[in-house]
Structures are given as C-alpha cells and as structure tokens.
Amino acid sequence: MTLNELQIASANAILFLAFGCFLVVAARNGISLLQLLLAAWVFATRTKPGRSSIELWRRYGDLALPVSVIAPAFNEELSIVESVKSLLSLEYPHHEVIVVNDGSKDDTLGALIRGFDMEPHERMQIAALQKTQIRGTYRSRRYPNLFVVDKENGRKADAANAGIGFARTPLVCVIDADSIIETDGLLRAAEPFMHDDGRLVAVGGTIRIANGCEIEGGALRRIGVDTKLVPRFQIVEYLRAFLSSRVANAHTDTLLLISGAFGMFRRDVLIEIGGYRHDTVGEDLELVVRIHRYMREQKREYAIKFVPDIVCWTEAPANLAGLKGQRSRWQQGALETLQRHRRMIFNPRYGRIGMIAMPQLILEDVIGPPAEVIGYLVIPAAIALGILDPMMALAFLGVTVLFGTGLSLGSLALEEVQLRRTPTARDLYRIGEAALLENFGFRQMNLIYRLRGIRSFLRSDTKWEAVPRIGFNQPS
Amino acid sequence: MSALLVFIVSAAAALVMVMLFGILLLRRWYQERCRQGDRANLAAITRSYMRRVAGQIDEDASAKWSDDLRLAAVSHIHLLLRGGERHRLMQMAELDGLLRATLAKSHSWRTARRIDAIRLLQQFGSEACIARLREIFSRDRSMAARLEAAFALAAVHALPPPRETIRLLGIFERKVNRLDRALFRASAPDYPEQMALLLDDPISNEHRALIIDALGWSGDANALPLLEAASRSEYPEIRSAALQAAAQLALPSVEPWVMERLQDPVDFVRLQAANCCASLGLNDAIPALHLLLEDESLWVRLRAEHALEVLQYQWLNLDAKGLLA
Amino acid sequence: MAKILIADDDVILTEMLRFRLEGARHEVITAADGLEALDKAKEGRPDLIILDSMMPVIAGPEVLARLRANPQSAATPVVMLTARNGEGDIVAALRGGANEYLTKPFIPQELMVRIEKLLLSSL
Numbered sequence: 001m002t003l004n005e006l007q008i009a010s011a012n013a014i015l016f017l018a019f020g021c022f023l024v025v026a027a028r029n030g031i032s033l034l035q036l037l038l039a040a041w042v043f044a045t046r047t048k049p050g051r052s053s054i055e056l057w058r059r060y061g062d063l064a065l066p067v068s069v070i071a072p073a074f075n076e077e078l079s080i081v082e083s084v085k086s087l088l089s090l091e092y093p094h095h096e097v098i099v100v101n102d103g104s105k106d107d108t109l110g111a112l113i114r115g116f117d118m119e120p121h122e123r124m125q126i127a128a129l130q131k132t133q134i135r136g137t138y139r140s141r142r143y144p145n146l147f148v149v150d151k152e153n154g155r156k157a158d159a160a161n162a163g164i165g166f167a168r169t170p171l172v173c174v175i176d177a178d179s180i181i182e183t184d185g186l187l188r189a190a191e192p193f194m195h196d197d198g199r200l201v202a203v204g205g206t207i208r209i210a211n212g213c214e215i216e217g218g219a220l221r222r223i224g225v226d227t228k229l230v231p232r233f234q235i236v237e238y239l240r241a242f243l244s245s246r247v248a249n250a251h252t253d254t255l256l257l258i259s260g261a262f263g264m265f266r267r268d269v270l271i272e273i274g275g276y277r278h279d280t281v282g283e284d285l286e287l288v289v290r291i292h293r294y295m296r297e298q299k300r301e302y303a304i305k306f307v308p309d310i311v312c313w314t315e316a317p318a319n320l321a322g323l324k325g326q327r328s329r330w331q332q333g334a335l336e337t338l339q340r341h342r343r344m345i346f347n348p349r350y351g352r353i354g355m356i357a358m359p360q361l362i363l364e365d366v367i368g369p370p371a372e373v374i375g376y377l378v379i380p381a382a383i384a385l386g387i388l389d390p391m392m393a394l395a396f397l398g399v400t401v402l403f404g405t406g407l408s409l410g411s412l413a414l415e416e417v418q419l420r421r422t423p424t425a426r427d428l429y430r431i432g433e434a435a436l437l438e439n440f441g442f443r444q445m446n447l448i449y450r451l452r453g454i455r456s457f458l459r460s461d462t463k464w465e466a467v468p469r470i471g472f473n474q475p476s
Numbered sequence: 477m478s479a480l481l482v483f484i485v486s487a488a489a490a491l492v493m494v495m496l497f498g499i500l501l502l503r504r505w506y507q508e509r510c511r512q513g514d515r516a517n518l519a520a521i522t523r524s525y526m527r528r529v530a531g532q533i534d535e536d537a538s539a540k541w542s543d544d545l546r547l548a549a550v551s552h553i554h555l556l557l558r559g560g561e562r563h564r565l566m567q568m569a570e571l572d573g574l575l576r577a578t579l580a581k582s583h584s585w586r587t588a589r590r591i592d593a594i595r596l597l598q599q600f601g602s603e604a605c606i607a608r609l610r611e612i613f614s615r616d617r618s619m620a621a622r623l624e625a626a627f628a629l630a631a632v633h634a635l636p637p638p639r640e641t642i643r644l645l646g647i648f649e650r651k652v653n654r655l656d657r658a659l660f661r662a663s664a665p666d667y668p669e670q671m672a673l674l675l676d677d678p679i680s681n682e683h684r685a686l687i688i689d690a691l692g693w694s695g696d697a698n699a700l701p702l703l704e705a706a707s708r709s710e711y712p713e714i715r716s717a718a719l720q721a722a723a724q725l726a727l728p729s730v731e732p733w734v735m736e737r738l739q740d741p742v743d744f745v746r747l748q749a750a751n752c753c754a755s756l757g758l759n760d761a762i763p764a765l766h767l768l769l770e771d772e773s774l775w776v777r778l779r780a781e782h783a784l785e786v787l788q789y790q791w792l793n794l795d796a797k798g799l800l801a
Numbered sequence: 802m803a804k805i806l807i808a809d810d811d812v813i814l815t816e817m818l819r820f821r822l823e824g825a826r827h828e829v830i831t832a833a834d835g836l837e838a839l840d841k842a843k844e845g846r847p848d849l850i851i852l853d854s855m856m857p858v859i860a861g862p863e864v865l866a867r868l869r870a871n872p873q874s875a876a877t878p879v880v881m882l883t884a885r886n887g888e889g890d891i892v893a894a895l896r897g898g899a900n901e902y903l904t905k906p907f908i909p910q911e912l913m914v915r916i917e918k919l920l921l922s923s924l
Contacts, residue, residue, distance in 0.1 A: 395482035522816035
C-alpha cells in the first residue's frame with residue numbers, strides 16, 4: 001500500500017519534472033522561432049548599405065564622429081605590428097588607434113616601439129578607470145593617429161578601461177587585439193550615428209568566425225570554412241546568435257549584449273558609468289546591462305542598435321578544451337550579471353529591459369541549462385518506470401532536433417540571401433551539415449560546460465564574500 | 477497513436493526543411509556555374525561598350541545580354557571613365573534601353589530595390605532620370621528612399637531650392653541629424669542666396685545653425701557678412717556654426733572675427749575657434765592660443781594644444797585634422 | 802610595342818585596360834588569379850606586369866615575391882594595384898620590388914602614363 005503510494009508519487013514527480021522541462025525547452029524554442037521570423041522581416045525590409053553612403057562620408061568627413069579604436073593586447077609580440085597596421089588602414093575619416101599593452105610577458109611593447117617608431121609622450125588621462133598602474137604612454141613619430149599605453153597586467157576589462165580613459169573622441173570602439181576588423185567595419189558601425197539625433201549610445205555588429213579563413217598581415221584575404229567540426233558548430237551558433245537573436249532583440253530595443261570583440265560606444269556614457277567592471281568574467285554583457293540600467297534610472301532617452309553587416313572576424317576555440325573554458329566563462333558571466341542587476345528583473349521601472357530582456361536571459365541562462373539536463377535524466381527514468389511511452393520520447397527528441405536544425409538553417413538562409421559571405425555552395429553545405437550534427441553531441445557537451453560555469457559561479461560567489469575579510473582588497 | 481502522428485508530422489517537416497535547404501544549395505551552385513559564363517559575358521560587354529564609346533566598329537552590339545548583366549557592367553565601367561567618355565557611355569546605355577529597365581526598377585514595391593534604382597539613376601544623370609528622382613524625392617512613401625533621392629539629386633546639382641527640400645523632408649519639424657547637415661552642405665553651392673534668405677524666417681536656433689554651417693560650403697564670398705553677424709549671435713550653437721563655416725570657406729578676411737571668438741564665454745565655441753584658426757593657418761592666433769592652454773575646459777586646452785601643433789608643423793595638418801573634434 | 806600581363810580578378814577593369822593597351826598597340830595577356838598569373842608570366846614572358854594586390858589563390862605580394870625570385874622575371878617591371886590606401890600595403894608593394902603602385906579606384910589614363918614611362922625606362 002505505502003510502497004504503491006510512493007511509487008505513484010515518484011511517478012507523478014517524474015512526470016511533473018518531465019513536463020516542466022518540456023515547457024522550458026518549448027518556451028526557448030518558441031522565442032527563438034519568433035526571433036528568427038522577426039529577423040527575417042527586418043532583413044527583408046532593410047536597405048543594404050551602398051557605395052553612396054561611403055561617398056557621403058568621404059565628402060563630409062567632419063560629420064562622421066571621430067572614433068578611438070581601443071585594442072588591449074596581451075602577449076601579442078609576433079602579430080601586434082601587423083594587427084595595428086591593419087587597424088590604422090581601416091576606412092574611416094578620422095580614427096585614432098589606442099593600443100593598450102596589458103603588462104605582456106613578451107616584448108609586445110618593444111615590437112610596437114620598433115615597428116612604429118614610437119617615442120614616450122605624456123598625455124593626460126581624462127578619466128582613470130583602470131585599477132592598475134600606467135607605466136608609460138607613447139606616440140608614433142610616423143603615424144599621428146597611433147597611441148600606445150603601457151600598463152601593469154590586469155584583466156581585459158582593465159586594459160580597455162585604461163584605453164577609454166585616454167580616448168578623446170566622441171566614439172570609442174573596443175575590440176580584441178586579435179579581432180580582424182572589416183575594412184569598412186567602423187563606417188558600418190558608425191553609420192547609425194549619422195541618422196541619430198543624440199539618443200544613440202552604443203552599436204554592435206555581426207561577428208563571424210575566422211577559423212578556416214586565410215589571414216595575412218592582420219587582414220582577411222580569403223573567407224573559408226574550417227574542415228574541423230568544432231569551429232563549424234560555432235559558425236552555426238554565431239549565425240543563430242547574430243543574424244537572428246541580436247537582430248530581433250535590437251529591433252525590439254531589448255539588446256543586452258554587444259560582444260567584447262567589437263563594440264562601438266559613446267565615450268562620455270562609458271566614462272559616466274565608470275567603464276567595464278573588473279570583477280566579472282562577463283564584462284561585455286554586464287556593461288550593456290549597466291548602460292540600460294543607468295540610462296533608465298536617470299530617465300534619459302537612449303538607444304542601443306545593432307547593424308547586421310559583418311564588422312569583424314574572430315578566432316574561435318579550435319577544440320573542445322578551448323571551448324570548455326570559453327563557455328563556462330560565458331555562463332558564469334551571465335549569472336554574475338543577473339545577480340548584480342537582479343533588482344531589474346520583472347521591475348516595470350526598467351521598462352522592457354526589466355520585463356522582457358532580463359526574464360529572457362533568465363530563461364536562457366538560469367533555467368534553461370538545468371532544465372535540459374534534468375530532461376536528459378528524467379526521460380530515460382520515466383521510460384524505465386513505464387510511465388512514458390518510448391515512442392513518445394523518441395518523437396519528442398525528434399521534434400527537438402528538428403526544431404534546432406530548422407532554426408539554424410533559417411539563420412543560414414538569412415545569411416545566404418542577405419550577406420552572402422559563405423564562399424561556395426560546398427561550404428554552405430558543410431555549414432548545413434554542422435547544423436544537423438551539432439544536435440548529437442555538441443549541444444550536450446556545451447551543456448556540460450555551462451554547468452561547469454554555473455558551478456564556478458556558485459563557488460566564486462562565496463569567494464567574493466571572503467575577499468574583504470582577508471583584506472586582499474585591490475590598490476585603488 | 478499520438479506518437480505516430482508526431483512522427484509523421486516531423487518527418488514531413490524534416491522533408492520540407494531538407495528540400496528548402498536543397499533549393500538554397502542548388503541556387504548557389506547554379507549561380508556559381510553561371511559565374512564563369514558571366515565573366516566572359518562581362519568582358520564582352522565591356523569590350524563592346526569601350527569600342528562604341530571610342531567610336532569604333534562593334535560587331536557585338538546586337539548580342540543578347542541580359543539587362544541585369546549590362547547594368548552591372550555599365551555601373552562599374554562608368555566609375556573608370558571620366559568626362560566625355562563617361563557621358564558617351566551613359567548615352568549608349570540609354571540607347572540600349574537600360575534606362576528603361578532602371579526606371580521600371582524604381583517603381584518596385586520593395587524599398588531596397590527602389591534605392592538600388594535611385595543609385596543607378598544618379599549615374600545616368602539624364603533629364604528623364606532627374607525627373608524620376610524628383611518624383612521619388614517628393615512622393616515616395618519611404619523616407620529612406622526620399623532621402624536617398626535627395627542625395628542623388630544633390631550629387632548631380634539638381635536639388636530643388638532649399639525651401640522645397642525643407643518642406644518635403646520635414647526638416648524644420650524635427651531635430652536636425654547629421655544627414656540633414658550633409659544635404660544642406662551639398663545644396664549650398666547651388667543656392668547660396670536662397671539659403672541666406674531662409675535666415676530671415678522665424679526659425680529655431682538649431683535650424684539657423686544648420687543653415688550657417690551649410691553656407692560655409694557655398695564657396696560664395698557674399699556669405700561672409702552673414703557669417704560674421706552669426707559669429708556675434710547670442711546663441712553659442714550659431715556662433716560655433718559660423719566658425720565651422722569660416723574654416724570651410726577659407727577666405728582670409730575672416731581672421732579678425734574668428735580670433736575674437738577665442739575669448740568666447742562658451743567653451744565649445746572657443747574650441748571651434750581654435751579649430752578654425754588651425755585649419756585657416758592663422759599664425760597671428762598663436763599668442764591667443766597659448767593663453768587657451770590654461771583654459772578651464774579640458775577640451776579647449778586639448779584643442780588649443782593641437783591647434784598650436786598644427787600651426788607649428790603644417791605637415792601634420794593633413795593627417796591629424798579633426799581627430800579631436 | 803610590348804607584351805603586357807594583366808593579373809586582376811576584376812573582369813571589367815581587366816577588359817578596359819586590355820582595350821586601352823591594345824589601342825596603344827601593345828600585346829595583352831590576362832590572368833584572373835595569382836597562380837594563373839605566375840604561369841602566364843613564365844610562358845608568356847611579358848615585358849611588363851600589372852598586378853592586383855588582392856587576388857584569389859595567391860595574393861599579389863606573394864606573386865611578386867615569386868616573380869622576383871625567378872631570374873627569368875626578376876627584372877620585369879611590375880605595377881601593383883593596391884585596394885586600400887593603407888601605408889602598409891604600399892610599403893609592402895614597393896619593398897617587395899614593385900616599380901610602381903596605384904591605389905584603387907584609379908583612372909586608367911593615369912595607369913597608361915605610368916606604363917609608358919616604365920616601358921621607356923626599361924628599354
């Protein structure tokens with residue numbers, strides 16, 4: 001009798017869990033589908049940028065807001081000179097390149113000094129946002145728009161902050177030193193400022209994966225698709241993330257993330273909010289969330305936009321080991337940001353950021369991964385207990401795979417019709433193939449990495465509490 | 477039972493997906509295959525047009541090339557030609573009916589296609605094109621298309637007088653953006669007097685500054701008294717615009733009133749004045765700029781420092797101008 | 802009269818240059834990518850090479866380096882067409898042994914003048 005009752009109760013619990021997981025998965029898929037449809041609509045009605053706008057920039061160069069490109073560099077001795085050369089030759093009326101040598105262990109600074117004929121040059125820092133010491137600043141005798149900051153080692157956020165503090169232009173573009181910027185990437189990202197009447201504070205752009213491409217002298221010579229599967233899976237992920245999610249989010253004013261590999265910001269706003277935070281691994285997400293929070297608390301009108309054009313190419317982890325670190329970091333960063341800004345969640349004071357964007361982030365990063373894991377565990381259990389028809393479970397699995405692949409292929413179709421940056425039909429096929437294969441193994445691995453991220457979040461959380469007690473507080 | 481249904485539905489969906497993806501791949505594959513042929517055709521079209529432009533015999537003139545391919549070729553070739561040759565090329569294109577194809581495209585229901593057509597119409601530049609551009613400019617339902625047409629008209633010096641432009645784009649009913657400034661600058665050389673007349677209207681300071689800024693690009697010395705008056709306006713935005721315009725006009729007689737602005741009570745006007753002294757190469761301003769090195773505003777100090785550098789090393793002027801804005 | 806190799810993947814530009822060069826009584830051979838350019842240079846023994854810096858298969862600077870490494874083509878005058886006006890590209894072109902460079906977009910007449918000058922001086 002009691003045993004029977006227990007059995008029924010546990011069966012009910014398992015069914016309940018399975019149903020809950022199903023709801024979460026369905027909600028995520030539903031949102032992704034909506035985003036894809038919205039993105040398709042945005043792409044169908046958008047006007048492609050043409051030569052005429054570039055002519056305009058050339059003729060009235062002073063209307064283009066000057067930009068400082070901030071490139072934090074750590075141990076880049078071998079490639080830094082080439083990278084900086086290609087940054088200097090980007091197409092833009094007025095841009096300055098600020099390289100921040102983040103206490104490299106190799107001779108990055110020496111390479112810069114020799115390569116560009118740099119000399120020490122005092123320049124006032126407008127805002128000291130960094131937590132580490134600046135060791136020196138240099139200017140080039142040959143390139144008036146190159147400036148180098150040499151500082152003690154910190155995190156990327158710290159290096160970017162140091163650079164932002166030295167920038168004197170209305171716009172700053174923060175990149176990774178190894179990002180390969182499209183020749184017209186700055187123009188594309190600055191274009192929304194041309195139509196702007198003063199509200200725009202930040203612009204993001206599409207980022208693609210450079211693995212498999214031919215790179216020469218810091219510039220992209222030939223686009224390719226890597227033969228290995230891990231980079232190809234990531235191509236699919238990036239297509240989904242940039243061409244459907246971010247386009248849709250930006251269209252509905254709920255964009256929360258501008259990738260650290262390339263982001264254009266108003267300098268004064270960054271300074272007002274104190275730049276990037278040093279104590280999170282997800283500084284790029286945290287920054288944009290904080291901009292939203294700040295502007296809404298100040299009751300200022302503002303806008304954050306996204307250009308679907310490709311602005312930059314970045315080297316993705318080529319194997320699972322590299323991916324593991326990256327994905328757990330992303331997961332941990334998302335949780336840290338959510339925790340820090342938890343009062344925005346479902347808070348009508350923060351408008352659609354509080355009511356839509358943050359809950360979406362929770363669904364994606366807090367509830368999503370565990371729900372998926374529980375699903376993987378509970379469904380076999382339910383089949384074993386005989387409360388779930390195995391055929392039904394298989395059917396459910398099939399639908400999930402179908403949905404995931406469909407969303408990826410939809411994004412791929414958007415890229416094919418609108419951007420056209422996949423070299424050949426063969427490459428297109430290989431991306432399509434990866435879109436199907438990623439459902440078997442890659443997604444699950446990714447899930448494990450994200451769980452690791454959740455674990456480090458829970459651990460580091462307690463570590464932070466401990467920090468003040470030991471008195472290990474940074475020099476400020 | 478229901479599982480079977482799900483299977484059937486998902487199998488059908490999978491089939492549809494595979495088919496759609498297949499179509500996408502085939503389309504790409506077909507286009508790739510065509511590209512080889514297209515290359516040969518583009519080369520032949522180029523040869524044919526070059527012969528005709530040079531007045532030589534052309535045996536290919538009647539060949540059957542698609543309008544799209546011809547248009548692609550012409551819009552590229554025309555960038556490589558100048559003067560009489562370019563003019564003759566566009567005549568040939570019109571004779572071949574390419575203009576008609578473009579005009580048809582300019583009526584497409586898709587804004588993106590209409591904008592493509594506007595860009596081509598600007599290249600053709602004949603009367604019929606300008607008429608169509610004016611029509612788009614005044615009547616198109618999309619603001620983006622109207623703006624694009626406005627810039628196309630400005631590029632061929634066929635923009636209507638400023639008052640019409642302002643009315644059609646509703647510029648005085650909203651805040652000014654950078655594109656408006658570009659458009660005004662582009663139309664200033666054609667209508668300097670009409671621009672000046674606008675200043676008599678009761679308009680907001682923001683719009684007044686827009687006009688003053690544009691006058692700098694008119695290349696018309698008659699604008700100088702207006703600029704000088706504007707430089708003493710009680711509104712700093714207008715004073716600043718006058719300085720920007722003076723820097724653009726680059727006529728020596730502005731020197732006294734530009735230097736006067738180095739002592740302006742408002743920081744961004746002082747900054748603009750320092751800017752202007754640097755672009756005009758006013759060596760007489762050096763002592764006053766030295767005083768600005770002690771200015772209370774950081775931006776003015778930086779700008780003054782930079783202006784001094786520019787004046788001392790004129791060669792820096794080309795590369796570093798405007799970097800600090 | 803000279804034999805000139807045009808190596809550029811832009812058909813229209815290539816064809817336009819061919820038209821002008823043939824009009825000036827030169828013989829023209831063309832290549833659409835870097836590898837083809839090297840082959841044509843070896844077989845055709847041109848008197849002058851116009852080389853685009855951004856080409857498929859093998860990029861311009863690399864083609865130039867291989868041309869210079871081969872004694873047969875080491876002294877052939879080369880005009881490099883660079884896509885950007887980035888100083889890096891131009892320096893690389895000249896350091897790699899290009900005799901002249903032109904930044905795109907350029908006017909073909911300008912190229913013609915430079916070609917005639919180069920041909921005269923290499924006689």
